[in-house]
Amino acid sequence: EDQVTQSPEALRLQEGESSSLNCSYTVSGLRGLFWYRQDPGKGPEFLFTLYSAGEEKEKERLKATLTKKESFLHITAPKPEDSATYLCAVQANTNAGKSTFGDGTTLTVKP
Amino acid sequence: GAVVSQHPSWVICKSGTSVKIECRSLDFQATTMFWYRQFPKQSLMLMATSNEGSKATYEQGVEKDKFLINHASLTLSTLTVTSAHPEDSSFYICSARLAGDQETQYFGPGTRLLVL
Numbered sequence: 001e002d003q004v005t006q007s008p009e010a011l012r013l014q015e016g017e018s019s020s021l022n023c024s025y026t027v028s029g030l031r032g033l034f035w036y037r038q039d040p041g042k043g044p045e046f047l048f049t050l051y052s053a054g055e056e057k058e059k060e061r062l063k064a065t066l067t068k069k070e071s072f073l074h075i076t077a078p079k080p081e082d083s084a085t086y087l088c089a090v091q092a093n094t095n096a097g098k099s100t101f102g103d104g105t106t107l108t109v110k111p
Numbered sequence: 112g113a114v115v116s117q118h119p120s121w122v123i124c125k126s127g128t129s130v131k132i133e134c135r136s137l138d139f140q141a142t143t144m145f146w147y148r149q150f151p152k153q154s155l156m157l158m159a160t161s162n163e164g165s166k167a168t169y170e171q172g173v174e175k176d177k178f179l180i181n182h183a184s185l186t187l188s189t190l191t192v193t194s195a196h197p198e199d200s201s202f203y204i205c206s207a208r209l210a211g212d213q214e215t216q217y218f219g220p221g222t223r224l225l226v227l
Contacts, residue, residue, distance in 0.1 A: 036218070041223070042220055043115075043220045043221045044155070049215060097214070098157060101155045103153065
């Protein structure tokens with residue numbers, strides 16, 4: 001069974017204080033690993049897809065990396081508007097396109 | 112591009128009534144849509160996979176007679192919660208996948224259901 005574990009559960013940063021969020025996964029043949037941002041009361045917003053170990057993707061202050069066992073979402077010099085819950089999900093090659101989600105990391109950035 | 116809408120955004124109903132939630136892909140065709148529910152401080156739990164023109168595939172533990180899914184066109188899927196009870200109160204979110212893209216899901220804004 002595919003599993004996704006995200007840590008920490010919550011993270012509080014000062015504006016400008018860089019950090020990383022972790023997503024550990026086990027999957028029977030990774031098709032893709034996804035990062036989403038979810039604001040309270042809203043649906044998830046797609047950020048990145050990573051397909052193979054060693055791959056990296058960037059978007060503004062966010063950079064996602066992937067190894068065979070985990071993914072990191074690095075946040076450089078965060079701003080208060082980066083406050084949200086960040087969700088990680090995996091898709092297996094043999095799972096008909098279904099994604100398994102982690103519980104998320106809630107990031108709060110204080111000005 | 113890849114915008115998904117849901118209607119209504121929130122609904123309050125009495126126990127025993129049925130509630131229909133619509134999920135539309137506004138600027139693309141979606142052969143597959145997914146329905147999730149999310150409880151407070153928890154992650155998304157997949158309820159069912161909806162394929163256009165065929166019966167939905169439900170996840171283990173999800174009652175197909177209670178959560179009716181219809182995917183009648185390439186841009187619309189509906190979830191009907193039949194005979195809703197307070198324990199059905201939750202945040203329901205749909206997602207859609209572009210035809211030809213087997214991976215990326217685009218999510219709707221969610222529907223908050225409160226059953227009194």
